[in-house]
Amino acid sequence: MVTELNDGTFDFCETLTDAEDALAREMLERASAKWPLRVMHILAEAKGPLRFSRVLERVEGISQKVLTQTLRTLEADGLVTRTLYPQVPPRVEYELTPLGGELLVEVVGLWQWIANRLPDFEAARKPKADAV
Amino acid sequence: MVTELNDGTFDFCETLTDAEDALAREMLERASAKWPLRVMHILAEAKGPLRFSRVLERVEGISQKVLTQTLRTLEADGLVTRTLYPQVPPRVEYELTPLGGELLVEVVGLWQWIANRLPDFEAARKPKADAV
DNA sequence: ATCTATACATACCTTATGGTAACTGAACTA
DNA sequence: TAGTTCAGTTACCATAAGGTATGTATAGAT
Incomplete structure (x- = not known):
């Protein structure tokens, strides 16, 4: 997963597997509900x-x-x-x-x-x- | 709204009205969905x-x-x-x-x-x- | 005259979420 | 004997969220 903003200052989190990525998203969703x-x-x-x-x-x-x-x-x-x-x-x-x-x-x-x-x-x- | 953790290092956001507080929570919920x-x-x-x-x-x-x-x-x-x-x-x-x-x-x-x-x-x- | 492409709108159905109200179990009380 | 307390559980119902399938408008291409 790569994330970059318009100014190009943003790029990380490439080491996660899709499963980890999904789990992190899920936790985020749950935690902020x-x-x-x-x-x-x-x-x-x-x-x-x-x-x-x-x-x-x-x-x-x-x-x-x-x-x-x-x-x-x-x-x-x-x-x-x-x-x-x-x-x-x-x-x-x-x-x-x-x-x-x-x-x-x-x-x-x-x-x-x-x-x-x-x-x-x-x-x-x-x-x-x-x-x- | 006041938030304090167990170690007492946490206390802010007291200037918001309830309406503002609710709106901020709502945006948080929406943004992280x-x-x-x-x-x-x-x-x-x-x-x-x-x-x-x-x-x-x-x-x-x-x-x-x-x-x-x-x-x-x-x-x-x-x-x-x-x-x-x-x-x-x-x-x-x-x-x-x-x-x-x-x-x-x-x-x-x-x-x-x-x-x-x-x-x-x-x-x-x-x-x-x-x-x- | 028909077909295609695009960005929807709409109807219909299923699933998920959340609410209300009633029930439970076991010890203590009146 | 009946009532109270606490932390649930269960059944039932209403609403919301989301999916599928289809319709729509319009101009250009065939």
Whole structure:
């Protein structure tokens, strides 16, 4: 995979196989999707383990079914740990892994970059009346 | 919006309104989704305008319907330009805008970061047999 | 008169995603 | 005995996303 911009300053990532390329794209897609990003964000803010119910409360608008799915996927990707304390009623705690934390930093960086250029995006949407 | 990691080194982006925050997240989601990312990538590689059919050929697996939708969305977001040459048969050319190019650089940077850590992600998925 | 090329639009269908609501299990409580 | 808690699971339904196939407009070529 080669990427070059118009000014020719861009060219890397040639050592990846197609499979690796696809996997990286998939992770990017997953990590920047709506629910996973918000869940990881909440877990990062907590600075420690959170019970299922606490996450459910703090991720506004998510249903418990989708939260379960999301957390399981994050766990499978090594971004979150799940710890079951065999009590009654059960206690399950979720926590961001170091890998998850690092990934979140990167994604939030991109999100930040976009936020800084929001005026540009908004400007790009406007020009209806004043065509050149 | 505040984001802090476990080591407390992370805290910014507090000046955004909720609306701006949501918009930035939305752009992030859109930009890192499957088709938009691949289309932008093709357009970046082309280093210039591409006709609709050329894009369709190069974005493997996309249907013409979805490509049309994707390009229109990218255009509405100010990431690509659409130029219609009123010939018969029609000629339409698409090109990355500077804003689109910049965004792609950022997203590809994240994608690169992920690619560099693929071993970590793969390792995170493995540990089934050797639990601690 | 028919065919071709281009960039779509449209109708129709399948799949995926996500939401709601009800159910579970087991111990503790009233 | 019935109710509560927690972390789900399950069944069911609505919406969205995406695929396939076909239609359209127009001018030039055959």
